[in-house]
Structures are given as structure tokens and as C-alpha cells.
Amino acid sequence: DEMKKKWTSPIYSFFSDIKIGQEDDGRRYHFFKCAAVKCKGVKRTYENADGTRASDAGSTGNLKKHALLCFGENVVEAAIKGEGVKNPDGSIFAAFARAGQRPVNASHRAHTNPEARTRAPHLVNDRGFRELMLAGRPNLDLPNGRRVSRDIQASFNKCKETTDKLLQDYPGMLSYATDAWTSPNHRAFVAWTVHLQHEGTPLCFLLDIIEVPESHTGAALARAFDQMLRSHGLSRTVCLSSLPNVALNGSL
Numbered sequence: 001d002e003m004k005k006k007w008t009s010p011i012y013s014f015f016s017d018i019k020i021g022q023e024d025d026g027r028r029y030h031f032f033k034c035a036a037v038k039c040k041g042v043k044r045t046y047e048n049a050d051g052t053r054a055s056d057a058g059s060t061g062n063l064k065k066h067a068l069l070c071f072g073e074n075v076v077e078a079a080i081k082g083e084g085v086k087n088p089d090g091s092i093f094a095a096f097a098r099a100g101q102r103p104v105n106a107s108h109r110a111h112t113n114p115e116a117r118t119r120a121p122h123l124v125n126d127r128g129f130r131e132l133m134l135a136g137r138p139n140l141d142l143p144n145g146r147r148v149s150r151d152i153q154a155s156f157n158k159c160k161e162t163t164d165k166l167l168q169d170y171p172g173m174l175s176y177a178t179d180a181w182t183s184p185n186h187r188a189f190v191a192w193t194v195h196l197q198h199e200g201t202p203l204c205f206l207l208d209i210i211e212v213p214e215s216h217t218g219a220a221l222a223r224a225f226d227q228m229l230r231s232h233g234l235s236r237t238v239c240l241s242s243l244p245n246v247a248l249n250g251s252l
Contacts, residue, residue, distance in 0.1 A: 016034075170196060174194050175194070190211075192208050192210075210224060
């Protein structure tokens with residue numbers, strides 16, 4: 001703490017946490033954690049193996065070099081002068097990218113591999129996407145595809161629980177609607193919606209979108225409809241169903 005009182009350089013503002021460590025030869029050092037999320041930080045020796053103070057214990061040279069790599073020259077110089085970055089270098093890339101980076105060239109290809117596989121959560125793992133999102137934002141915490149997928153699933157489960165409770169306790173009549181289509185990847189899907197009136201206001205909820213990998217006959221859609229209702233605890237809310245424009249509706 002006594003040493004920190006002497007750290008008045010603006011360079012220290014680029015480091016969020018400071019820890020004390022010791023080398024194998026006995027030298028003690030300060031470890032400065034960089035404010036950039038994806039950065040490991042930098043070490044500075046402050047005590048020699050014999051216990052004497054290191055000659056460069058108060059030097060900020062390496063800290064400044066590290067800050068330049070993570071935040072860029074404009075930001076570091078502005079912090080040293082105590083002012084904002086008023087005069088950009090003249091290009092959009094210079095204003096937003098880290099020092100040492102190369103400009104990202106746009107590709108004429110319409111879709112990357114993650115996009116072509118229709119796995120939306122995994123788009124955040126795409127190298128080009130991450131470069132664009134992290135350029136000029138070294139402190140940004142960009143989640144991976146697994147985390148995005150888990151968050152979406154958790155959000156869906158919470159919304160499903162709330163919606164199911166509302167529909168199960170609804171005292172009036174519920175109207176269900178459905179639509180079926182084949183997606184570009186040749187998978188056949190069916191969507192189900194529910195319509196009701198709440199305090200004079202018409203409401204509509206998307207209940208589920210499921211894959212029905214068989215001919216969309218009345219019997220097939222009826223089975224899918226029944227499974228969907230059971231998953232939401234709404235089996236008792238249906239007295240009669242009708243699926244127009246579908247073959248074999250008489251089986252319902």
C-alpha cells in the first residue's frame with residue numbers, strides 16, 4: 001500500500017488488479033492484470049533476491065508498451081495528457097483497432113461455414129465475427145457458442161414456465177393455430193400458436209416449433225399437436241381441433 005501511494009502515472013489506470021508474486025530465484029514482483037479481458041497482464045520486479053529494492057521498481061516503461069498493444073497509441077497518449085481522444089488518426093480502422101492489427105477485408109462470400117449449417121448460437125465462434133466485435137474493444141467479454149446456447153435455453157425454459165402457468169390458469173377459451181413448412185435445409189417444421197383475450201386485449205403466444213419428419217397428414221399433425229400440448233400441460237384445454245387443408249382430416 002505504501003508503494004501504491006507513489007504510483008501516480010496515468011498508465012496504472014489501464015490495469016485493474018495488482019498481485020504480488022515471487023520468482024524461483026527469490027525475486028519478488030508485482031503482477032499487473034490488464035483491463036483488457038483477453039489479456040494475461042504484465043510483471044514488474046520490485047525486489048531483488050537479496051531483499052534490496054530493484055533499480056527499475058518504479059519504471060512504467062513495460063506497462064506503457066503493454067497498454068499501447070492493447071488499447072492503441074491514441075488512447076494511451078490521451079490518458080497521459082488527461083484528455084479525451086479529440087483528433088483521430090484519420091481512418092476508421094485507426095480509431096477503433098488495436099495497434100498492430102491489420103484491417104479486416106470484407107469477403108464477397110455470402111455465408112460462412114457456421115451460417116451455412118444454420119447453427120445460430122455458434123456464429124459467435126466465427127473468426128471474422130469475433131475480429132469485428134473485438135476490434136477497439138479489448139475489455140469486451142464475448143461469449144462462446146456453448147454459453148449463448150445455454151443462455152437461450154435457460155431463457156426459453158423460463159418463458160415456457162411462465163406462459164404455461166398463465167394458460168393453465170386461464171378461465172376462458174383458448175384458440176390454437178398451426179402452420180407447417182419445409183426449411184431450406186429440407187427439414188419439415190410445424191409451428192403452434194395460442195390466442196386468447198386478456199383484460200380486453202387480444203394476446204398471441206408462440207408455443208413451440210417442432211420438426212415433423214413425415215408426411216403432414218392429419219393424423220401426423222394430430223400426434224404432434226397432442227405431444228406439444230402434453231409438454232405444456234395443456235391437454236385438458238382442448239375439446240375439438242380442426243386442421244384445414246391437410247389430407248385425412250377426417251381422422252381427427
